[in-house]
Amino acid sequence: MGKMNPRIKKQIIAIQESGLTNMLDTNYVQRLAHERNFFELVIFIEDHKKDYVHFIMTGDESDVD
Structure with a gap:
């Protein structure tokens, strides 16, 4: 992961929590992240889309420090 x-x-x-998008719409999530200056998230989704989707679907945060 x-x-x-x-x-x-x-x-x-x-x-x-903003409720503005389906969290599986990764392109729109990235757009919202960019608008909020969440650049780490934009890059994380770009580089680790499978892991992002896994987290959204399961809530598995085993790799979170």
């Missing part, structure tokens, strides 16, 4: 740190997890949750 890609390395998801606590900051990225908080950024994911912030976008999720």
